[in-house]
Structure formats: C-alpha cells, structure tokens
Amino acid sequence: MPTKFMKLGFDEQVLRRLANDSDGYVLDVGLNYYRGTPISAVERMELSVDGERVDDDRILVEINGKFLRLKQVPLAFTEYWGVKTPIRLHVTGEPLAAGPHHVDFVCEARVVYMQFAPGVYGMFDASASATLAVAENSEN
C-alpha cells in the first residue's frame, strides 16, 4: 500500500521572499517535494501572517504567468508547479510594515501517482513557517 502521508525536509525552500507590491504584498513559495506537481493536486492552501489568517478572497496564485483564485487552483490541471519553480501569492489590500513578519503557509496536496482506491490518493504536506523581512520601500 502506498504511503498515505509524506512530509519531506525541504521546508527551507518553501517561503522564499516577502515584499510589498503596488496593491498589497507578494510571497514567493517553493515546493517541499521531490518532484513537481500539477497545481490542481493542491487540496488545501492557507496563509497566515503574524498569526492572522489571510482571507482566501484576498489571494491570487500566480503560476506560469496565470493568475488563479484559491478556489480555481483544483481546476488548473494543466499548470505544473515545478520543483525548482516557485509560485507567487499576491495578497491584495494593505502593504506590510517594513521589518520581520511571521508567515505560516499550509499546503496539502495529493500525490497524484499514488492512488490506492478510485479517487483516494496518498498525500504530501508542503506546509512551512518562517519569519521573513519586508524591506523598507520594498515593492515587488
């Protein structure tokens, strides 16, 4: 029977860069996995900054030049999240104050090739937490 729950150790590759943007801020996110995955395999993606959950409706996921609302992520089966290619989360609204911010990112996804019953797959956990600094006057 295939592995049902996989947590690899590339956590430090996940939360890469936090910066202010023209309309809010952006977070670059790498993948904690040994291969890439179609982003449609992501079943849960949540973001919290400084202990506060960011409303899903404020987030746009940028992958391969496409912009997806969180609810659209499971539909995007043609978009591949390569293991060396970070995605970018755009969070609309107020920019962040310069200085350190604690980021909690939750990401759980199907292991797309590990099916052990119709529609039932192994899972991997690509979540990570880190403190990232927003630079003074940083913008994208």
Add this chain to the structure above:
Amino acid sequence: MATINGIEQGISCYSYTQEFIENDDWSINTIFEHVAAKGVSKVELVGAQTFQQYPTPRPEEIDAVLAAGAKHGVEVFSYGGYVDLGRITGYRMSREDILSDIRLDIMTARSLGAKYLRATGFEPELAPAVNDLAERYGVQIGFEIHAPHTPADATTRGFMETIEKNQLGCFGLVPDFGMFIERPTEIAINRYVGLGAKRETLDWIIANRHNGMTEEEMQEHVAKNMGGGEGEKVAISEWFGYLSFAPAELDSFAAMVPYVKYVHGKFYHLELDADGKVFEPTIPYEKALSILADGGFQGAFISEYEGHAFYLNDADEQLDRHLALGKSILESL
C-alpha cells in the same frame, strides 16, 4: 563505466534530489558533470523532477539535457515517467487517458534519445497496448516493480504472465532493489526521532510491522494507546509505503530475471566496516546481484540513492560507495 559480466553500471539522476532542490544553481548540467566525473556514462532521468513542465517538457528543457549530455559524454539511457492519475480533480482517468500520458512520456524519451522508458501507474492488462505504443515509437518499456511490491506478488506475476501470454517484445520489468529491504536504516529511524518519535515506539512498530495490523489499525493504536505523534505517524506511513521492509523474497526473484529490462540499484545508506569495506546493512546486495547474473541478465544496473529522505547531502560519497560495491560484487561472480 566498464561492463562486468555483461552488466554496466549507471546512475539515476534522482540520487541528487537533495542537491538539485536545495541549490538554485544546480541544473541537469551540474548533475551530469558529477556523474561523468565518476566515469559513468549512462543515466536515468526522472521527468517530473528534472523538468519544470511535465508531462510535456518545454523544448528548451529537452535541449538543455541534450547539450549537457553532449558536453559531459553522458547518455540518457532511461527516462522515468509517471501516470499522474490524480491530476484532474474529481476525474477518473480512462484507459485511453492513461495510454495518452504514456505516449507523451514515450515521445519525451525519444526526444532525449533514451532507449528505455521506466513506466508505472497501470495494471498488467494494459501492458499489451503499452507494448504496441513502444513498438510503434521504437522505445523499450520497463515497468518498475517497487516496494511494497515483491517479485512474487500478484501484480508482478500478472505482468510476467501477460508478457509471456502475449509475447511482448518491447515490454519488461525494472526491479527496484528497495523491494529487498529487510529492516529500516538507522538513519531513517533517527529521522523519525528527529520528528519527535520515541525510539521504543519505533522499535515496537518495526517488531510488529507484519503482525497482521493494517496501516490504519497501527496508526490508530500507536496514536491512541502509545502516545504517538507526528514522528510515529510518518514512520508508519512510510514503513507501510515506499520504505516498506520484510524478509527479502530472493527465491522468487530468479523467476523474474528473464523479464528484466534493466535494474534500479536502490540503496538507502552504505556503511564502511572496520576494514573500510563497503556494505549495505539493510539490503542483501550480494545475493540479489548474484541471482541476477546467474539468471543471465545482461544490461544496465542503475545506482539510485534514496538519500533525500535523510538530508545528509552526501550523494557523491554514497554513489561512489555504491559503484564500488557493485563493481566488487560483479567482479567476484
């Protein structure tokens, strides 16, 4: 690498998973450079890892592999594919969907100049249709038999019977030596301890892995009755899955040898004994390799280090040890 008793050693690029992922400046060119420095010219390349677009890599990604191969004298001997059955949320892939994905992998293998596609993700009844595709495109298919499968289980037998019955010329098997692992490596155990597992609970799980409990029953028992947490949860999951272990089914391996296209020399961590001699403490390598050679296997033996599970950043050293171990065993046969 020299061919010894008809067997040539190669390396799976997957062995460098940790280095490839953790270092932004590592590319397939970097990996080929390391492989070539060992005198190895045949590699397996895993598409879903190497390429940043899969199952259809961008043309420039293919070109980069070909350029690196030409530069370092390295040949993509085999291309590792997948069938990503769960790619479309809520959709069950049809037989035709699966064959289409395999065809895409075959096309990539051809673009890379690979003779073999290492395939997974379908049942024996699809083998004749996959064989037809392989014949059409001039590529050989090796279906990977990987832990927790064994040489004697129903799936492996099903593939052998299908190959025999249909006289499939372009379809065979790729045994992964990880299926002969008899006990977890100490390093793996320490990793779970690092994740918070208690050593005595892990020892209990190892001792009871084959006591008849299902994975679900053991997860529940360890969590509820033994205070198990995250470390124990991951250990059980992996020990029932891709790091499964059991007494090696070597007797039945002999019957599988005639169907072997090439071999994955999977290993977890090679140690040195007091005399500085390399040994694999968890997989009976000498016996498994001798069965392969006695069965008349001629072809590639691909070293595949599963080191990324342990984060030791030591792929080069471990691959050197594995190549030395393989050479020493092959020369002694």
